[in-house]
Amino acid sequence: MTVIESRPTTKGGSGPRTRTMTVAQALVEFLANQWTVDGDHRERTIPGVYGIFGHGNVAGIGQALQQLHHDQPGLMPYHQARNEQAMVHQSVGWARMRRRRSTFASAASVGPGAANMLTGAALATANRMPALLLPSDTFATRVADPVLQQLELPHDIGIQVSDAFRPLSRFFDRVQRPEQVFSIALAAMRVLTDPAETGAVTIALPEDVQAETLEVPLEFLQPREWHLRRPLPERAPLLRAIAAIRAAKRPMIVAGGGVIYSGAEDALAALVEATGIPVGTSQAGGGSLLWDHPQNLGGIGATGTTAANRIAAEADLVIGIGTRYSDFTTASRTVFQSDGVTFVNINVASFDAYKHGTQLPVIADARETLEAITDALQDWAVTPEHARRIAHEKAEWDAVVDAAFEPSGRSLPGQAEIIGAVQGSSDPRDVIVQAAGSLPGDLHKLWRVRDSLGYHVEYAFSCMGYEIAGGIGVRRAAPDRDVIVMVGDGSYLMLHSELVTAVAEGIKIIVVLIQNHGYASIGHLSETVGSERFGTQYRYLDPEAQDFQGDRRLPIDLAANARSYGVTTIEIQPGASAIDDLRAAVTAAKAADVATLIHINSDPLLYAPDGEGWWDVPVAAISTLPSTQHARTEYLEQQARQKPLLG
Known part of the structure; x- marks a missing residue:
């Protein structure tokens, strides 16, 4: 048998040096x-x-x-x-x-x-x-x-x-x-x-x-x-965008992930502080402006806040920065209701810059473009009246979140209370990681982002099972930050085995596992489309009805599953002190130097505050179910608000 070693060789005497390799x-x-x-x-x-x-x-x-x-x-x-x-x-x-x-x-x-x-x-x-x-x-x-x-x-x-x-x-x-x-x-x-x-x-x-x-x-x-390419904005498109902003009465910014990837957070803050233009963030854009900034109205769209969605409904100019304009961001094209609304789209990718039929694309790096626009708008700002309206809507939503975070004392807390407890026990530089289920929507509305890299919600694909693996990647990239993975039992069951990877490599992540015995998000959606939570609950098969709609829950013990992997596990027992116990558990997990899973039961029927957004999920056009018939009527009413959004 001949073994060829990997070694330097010289071909042709004076030719280039090479190595024989596979x-x-x-x-x-x-x-x-x-x-x-x-x-x-x-x-x-x-x-x-x-x-x-x-x-x-x-x-x-x-x-x-x-x-x-x-x-x-x-x-x-x-x-x-x-x-x-x-x-x-x-x-x-x-x-x-x-x-x-x-x-x-x-x-x-x-x-x-x-x-x-x-x-x-x-x-x-x-x-x-x-x-x-x-x-x-x-x-x-x-x-x-x-x-x-x-x-x-x-x-x-x-x-x-x-x-x-x-x-x-x-x-x-x-x-x-x-x-x-x-x-x-x-x-x-x-x-x-x-x-x-x-x-x-x-x-x-x-x-x-x-x-x-x-x-x-x-x-x-x-x-x-x-x-990395950081293309500068071309002069003519930039001047057209600046002119459109100057002519606007009620402009609004939609900040997407491109703001984060470009490192444009400071440039965005400088622009909105100089002009007073309000900002709504997409899921990927969370952290582009910190939550308590006067111009940050929070998440926009189907999972957005009332503050962002109400201001967006009246906006006559939308400045999209590094956003794909997904259906959640636009609330399935219902969030921007002003007649003749115009779009200025700043994006490094022309594919995204031309969305919504805009005639004002700026195909350039977000940071470079924002700095140029700020320089050109030093003498311009929104009207005092609009500034007061922005401040009012923000204050009103902040009060709603404060109330949602208050412990109710119920034996099974709602998800909003759980988020509030985790938020209150975390530090500003901690990273929240999520991807699928009802949590992305609730986090988009409720989580108060205190660091530009502190909000990590994978929502372009919203992949069930991303959370634990993605959280490990986040912690590996930022070992000086605590990474808090929030995950429902449905998503946990899809891909929990990477907890073994965390144990094997000593990677510390904190997993808050919310147990609600099924698919909470799709269960709620199923109700809104008239499907009565069909197939969304973890139940024993009813041999007579041949469905899973009965009351006999499966004896699932996910805390035991995590413990079997070698993960430190804290179980929060149902009761009036559940939220206080959760706060203490997060504090203990942060003090530890190993991966920790915190298991808490919740009531999936307690919903977070409504942000007045809508998501287009078609309802059956004909049905014998009264619930579906009712849902179809409501669907048609919402669908009538959709706009082609040609800017």
Whole structure:
């Protein structure tokens, strides 16, 4: 048997120096030497690799990581995971905390391992978050077809599981021959570090090609810098936007995630302090302006506050900054009600800048654009009357939140009380992490963000199961902050196994698990559309009715589940002191240096205050159920308020 060592060689005497390496070895070492530069800030683009190994990658990526760890310890750290989807969630959690300057690579084996990452790919792309995916593929030579876990589609033998990543990725390629790895790796890095194009980046790696050798130019393995683009606004679009703002009577800003990723929080504060323009934030924009800033009206849209939604309803000019304008942000196009409302959309991506038919797009970096607009509006401000209206609505909503946070003394507290207790026991720099269920809506309205990176709600994909894995990624990216993961029992059951990762690596996260024996969010939504909470409760199957609508709850003990993983677990018993006990538990968890799960029961029928937003979920046009008939009538009334929003 001939063993080819990875070693420097010289081809042709005076030619470029090369090293004989496998494709996987070359790719791993290449990734270890990539750097992102953002102004004066420089950091590793790919600081580590998550991997779950199978026959598709154990001899390729797995061997390469082990060899590099042996030869150059610490150059490319490897981290275990318990689920391939969770690897990508951890990468996204990290990436957001690093303002999209870096992310992790996630390596999976052939077939089911690769397929498990599809949800993560969709989440990364929907959130405009960089994530590098390295799914393994079947033999490029096809010498052993069909291999274990290979698809066989008679109409196209070349299609494999990895092809499913194509529509979910911002970049996809497959290394069919060893020498392709050079151009593919460079192209992948370009997309990962492009603020306008970033998302899931997928490099499919056939298992045989991973282990094949090639001559690798040393230049490919040298440190390489990728400078983030911060495009300046063009003069003409900028002047048109400024003129539109000056002409507006009731302008409003919608601050999205682009404010955070650009590091434009100070620039946004400077603009609104100079002009008095109010701000409503999307989920991704939480933290772009701190909660107690006079111009911050809180979340906007379907899960927004009355303050933001009432001011938005009268706005004659909407200044969208780094927002995708999702249906939740626009309340399914019902939140902006003023006739002739105009949109100025500031976004690094033209795709988002042109939304709602605007004729006033500014395709540029958020921070650079805000600074330019502020300079031009030093002599302009909203009217005193509008300023008083803004202050009144903010004060009124703040009082509503104060009341919602007051303990009720009920044996089973409502979710608003639980949020208030967690908020009151946390520190300003703590990070709240959430993704799915009723919690995102309640947090959007109620959580008082006290740090620009303190609010981490994944809501572009709202992926059940993101919370714990994403929280681990957040903590890994910000080890000096406490990370508080709030999760309902439905989402917890989707992907709780990453608690083992937290225990294995000593990663401290605080998980507040709210037990309500079912899907609280969809249960409420089911009621509003007339479906009577069908299929949303965890109950025993009724053998006679053949449904799960009875009163016999399942004997689920999720606290015991967490404890079995080695996680410190605190159980809050139902009773009048539940909220006080929760506060004490959060305080104790913050003082500890290990992962802690706090289990508390809640009443899913106690809802947070209404923010006067709406979400378009179509109701059956015809039904024999009176509940559905009633819901259809209400739906048509709300639908009549929708506007095309052509600006």
